[in-house]
Amino acid sequence: MSSLQPRVDAMKPRQAGPTRTAPARPPDQFPTQGRYRSYVAFGSCGIFLLLSGLLVLRAVWALGQGPAAWERLQHDFAHPAYLVYHVLALVGIVWFTLRFFRLFPKTQPPRIGPLRRPPDAFFRVALNGAFVVVTLGLVLVLWGVLP
Amino acid sequence: MLKLEPVIWVLFGAGMLVGGLLLPAFILVVGLAGPLGLVPADALAFERLHALVAHPIGRLVAAAAIALPLWGGAHHLRHVWIDFGGLRTDGWVGPLLYAVALVGSVFGILAVVRL
Numbered sequence: 001m002s003s004l005q006p007r008v009d010a011m012k013p014r015q016a017g018p019t020r021t022a023p024a025r026p027p028d029q030f031p032t033q034g035r036y037r038s039y040v041a042f043g044s045c046g047i048f049l050l051l052s053g054l055l056v057l058r059a060v061w062a063l064g065q066g067p068a069a070w071e072r073l074q075h076d077f078a079h080p081a082y083l084v085y086h087v088l089a090l091v092g093i094v095w096f097t098l099r100f101f102r103l104f105p106k107t108q109p110p111r112i113g114p115l116r117r118p119p120d121a122f123f124r125v126a127l128n129g130a131f132v133v134v135t136l137g138l139v140l141v142l143w144g145v146l147p
Numbered sequence: 148m149l150k151l152e153p154v155i156w157v158l159f160g161a162g163m164l165v166g167g168l169l170l171p172a173f174i175l176v177v178g179l180a181g182p183l184g185l186v187p188a189d190a191l192a193f194e195r196l197h198a199l200v201a202h203p204i205g206r207l208v209a210a211a212a213i214a215l216p217l218w219g220g221a222h223h224l225r226h227v228w229i230d231f232g233g234l235r236t237d238g239w240v241g242p243l244l245y246a247v248a249l250v251g252s253v254f255g256i257l258a259v260v261r262l
Contacts, residue, residue, distance in 0.1 A: 043223050054251055
């Protein structure tokens with residue numbers, strides 16, 4: 001394997017088995033072509049979840065510290081670096097969420113507990129509907145339109 | 148780590164769902180519209196937001212919006228790392244990412260308790 005190729009050992013057994021197997025190698029199109037591009041982008045959106053979770057923590061922590069800390073946070077969020085990050089995070093998380101909801105029905109078994117699996121359309125409507133309702137509701141609350 | 152895998156998977160799935168539902172609104176209003184001056188000044192005033200988040204439901208939502216996306220993000224990044232870097236470095240990268248999620252979750256719970 002060329003040193004330019006990514007190393008793939010995630011599927012490599014820890015000990016050699018009795019049957020000879022070909023060495024693990026990355027799929028031909030990994031990581032930037034074909035379906036691997038969106039697969040890698042989907043996984044990479046984890047950085048937005050992680051950093052945005054920490055930013056919510058910072059906001060709630062500032063609320064606990066008092067008005068001066070909250071003012072300081074709002075001032076910091078007006079910095080261009082934060083604005084650029086928030087634009088990227090918003091696009092990334094919305095795309096990530098809608099892709100997750102699109103993939104979700106494929107991950108469901110024929111039976112969920114005692115119930116038969118609902119049709120794919122049910123999952124699509126329920127998940128995307130929840131996304132629209134929750135996002136819109138929270139935006140209206142934070143915007144001051146709803147109490 | 149293997150014994151914790153089912154717990155981490157639950158937190159991971161919940162993190163994707165909760166993060167996807169709660170974070171866009173926070174980013175849009177608090178991260179973008181507020182700093183750009185598009186939101187009415189009193190909407191993001193300290194007194195209003197403190198009262199909103201200090202409500203029991205607000206505390207629950209805030210704790211979920213902090214802790215669960217941390218676990219979802221950490222697990223995703225760990226697997227992207229494995230895809231690119233292999234298992235050789237997963238011995239420290241995985242625990243490091245989960246440690247960030249764990250410490251962030253503890254501070255998140257502290258943050259909502261002390262409101």
